[in-house]
Amino acid sequence: MAATHALEATELVKTYPAGRKKPPLRALDGLTFAVPEGVVLGLLGPNGAGKSTTVKILTTLSRADSGTARVAGYDVAKQQDAVRRAIGYVPQKSSSDPMATGVENLVLSGRIFGLSRQDAVRRAAELLERFDLTESADRQVRTYSGGMQRKLDVALGLVHRPRVLFLDEPTTGLDPEARADLWNEVGRLAGTEGLTVLLTTHYLEEADRLAGQLAIVDRGKVVAEGSPEALKAELRGDSVHVELVDPDADGTVQRLLSGLPGLGEIVVEGNTLRARVDRGATAVPAVLGALEEKAIPVSAVTVSRPSLDDVYLRYTGRSFKSAEKNAGNEEGRAA
Numbered sequence: 001m002a003a004t005h006a007l008e009a010t011e012l013v014k015t016y017p018a019g020r021k022k023p024p025l026r027a028l029d030g031l032t033f034a035v036p037e038g039v040v041l042g043l044l045g046p047n048g049a050g051k052s053t054t055v056k057i058l059t060t061l062s063r064a065d066s067g068t069a070r071v072a073g074y075d076v077a078k079q080q081d082a083v084r085r086a087i088g089y090v091p092q093k094s095s096s097d098p099m100a101t102g103v104e105n106l107v108l109s110g111r112i113f114g115l116s117r118q119d120a121v122r123r124a125a126e127l128l129e130r131f132d133l134t135e136s137a138d139r140q141v142r143t144y145s146g147g148m149q150r151k152l153d154v155a156l157g158l159v160h161r162p163r164v165l166f167l168d169e170p171t172t173g174l175d176p177e178a179r180a181d182l183w184n185e186v187g188r189l190a191g192t193e194g195l196t197v198l199l200t201t202h203y204l205e206e207a208d209r210l211a212g213q214l215a216i217v218d219r220g221k222v223v224a225e226g227s228p229e230a231l232k233a234e235l236r237g238d239s240v241h242v243e244l245v246d247p248d249a250d251g252t253v254q255r256l257l258s259g260l261p262g263l264g265e266i267v268v269e270g271n272t273l274r275a276r277v278d279r280g281a282t283a284v285p286a287v288l289g290a291l292e293e294k295a296i297p298v299s300a301v302t303v304s305r306p307s308l309d310d311v312y313l314r315y316t317g318r319s320f321k322s323a324e325k326n327a328g329n330e331e332g333r334a335a
């Protein structure tokens with residue numbers, strides 16, 4: 001069945017019980033997005049934003065309280081078997097058997113998906129080649145590096161030739177080189193093989209690099225959607241970041257700068273001040289002058305083109321870093 005969209009989520013709501021006498025936690029609060037075939041969709045959000053809950057619903061491991069979702073054209077609530085056949089799922093934790101070899105893991109997985117022994121062996125060889133693991137095919141997986149294990153995990157998700165692949169935080173814990181290697185592999189899968197990929201991540205750089213389309217998730221909702229380039233291009237002008245020597249405890253800096261012309265979206269978090277300006281070259285002297293006049297010491301200033309962090313800030317009112325930091329302490333969102 002040809003799908004207009006390979007992935008489609010409409011107004012998904014999911015609540016979890018939050019314990020005695022507490023209102024239920026609203027993990028998804030009307031989450032909506034749509035992705036055409038062959039695109040890498042990045043679901044970007046801090047811990048607790050609702051990414052894993054979304055993936056669980058789309059892979060039929062969990063049910064939404066309300067709303068609908070379709071994967072490869074199939075309804076996740078009503079056509080679960082068809083959805084399961086159409087998807088590959090690479091969980092955060094490896095599903096390979098560390099005591100078995102790479103090729104044994106792949107062949108077993110192929111057999112579970114119903115391939116004949118001969119087809120499973122052929123598919124395993126193809127995938128080992130594809131992920132540059134042929135030389136290590138006969139070694140136990142426990143001897144693999146982190147990057148090799150992750151590549152094998154992705155290969156395991158592809159054994160049955162799915163149309164949509166789910167990657168849950170695929171590069172967490174990998175060193176920069178292994179991360180870049182996996183980024184190349186994933187980019188190739190979508191680019192040359194027409195696979196649709198849903199990738200969850202809390203790395204801004206990963207989202208920027210890999211996602212053809214990005215959905216920024218915050219508190220159970222998609223707050224912004226588009227290609228990373230388009231989202232950044234919507235923010236005109238420059239970003240100014242000022243590191244203050246002391247935190248702006250009483251809001252003096254915020255008030256002071258709010259009065260300056262040409263400065264918008266001023267956010268002060270601890271020692272860091274961020275603002276959007278039409279032109280960095282003219283705004284910086286004005287900002288520094290105003291701070292100096294009030295004897296507020298500054299340790300560093302940078303001017304840059306808008307980043308995804310600025311996009312996040314624009315739509316949520318907080319920086320990505322502070323949202324990550326606070327995610328663990330948050331009381332949760334009452335339903």
Ligand SMILES: Nc1ncnc2c1ncn2[C@@H]1O[C@H](COP(=O)(O)OP(=O)(O)OP(=O)(O)O)[C@@H](O)[C@H]1O
Nearest residue numbers: 016017025027045046047048049050051052053054
């Ligand atoms: N089984 C559960 N029972 C109760 N609360 C849950 C359950 N699963 C998730 N939650 C809560 O729902 C919210 C969304 O969680 P979810 O795991 O979807 O977020 P996430 O964006 O994937 O974060 P992470 O990057 O940490 O996996 C969080 O506040 C989380 O604590």
